[in-house]
Amino acid sequence: xxxxEKCYQLLQRVxxxxxxxxxxxxxxVGIRAYRAVGQAMNRNPRLIKVPCHRVVCKNGEIGGYAxxxxxxxxxxxxxxxxxxxxxxxxxxxxLYRFSSQ
DNA sequence: CGCAGTCTAGCAC
DNA sequence: GTGCTAGACTGCG
Numbered sequence: 650x651x652x653x654e655k656c657y658q659l660l661q662r663v664x665x666x667x668x669x670x671x672x673x674x675x676x677x678v679g680i681r682a683y684r685a686v687g688q689a690m691n692r693n694p695r696l697i698k699v700p701c702h703r704v705v706c707k708n709g710e711i712g713g714y715a716x717x718x719x720x721x722x723x724x725x726x727x728x729x730x731x732x733x734x735x736x737x738x739x740x741x742x743x744l745y746r747f748s749s750q
Numbered sequence: 751c752g753c754a755g756t757c758t759a760g761c762a763c
Numbered sequence: 764g765t766g767c768t769a770g771a772c773t774g775c776g
Contacts, residue, residue, distance in 0.1 A: 682757035687771035713771030
């Protein structure tokens, strides 16, 4: 399985209404290059299958999105995630940790 | 706020 | 095929 495939698989593990960080995702994949994860997300070859919008910065900021940060916010809000400005509200509570499993 | 660390993909030679 | 650059980040000074 390729690096990107692992990222997508783990990302799909994140339940609706929850979010994760590039760091957590990278750690789950087995690397420490959070940026590489973002790269795979940005390429987004499986946008329909991979909820890249559930990946946010550690500080709660949206970070970025292939279709635009605004779109990402709307998608997250549609899933029940509260967004204030360009940051996730209470992201510390909805943050999904792969380590929990 | 700015620099460095770490990984993958893409372009150039 | 190998080398360099850039990028949806994070942490420390």
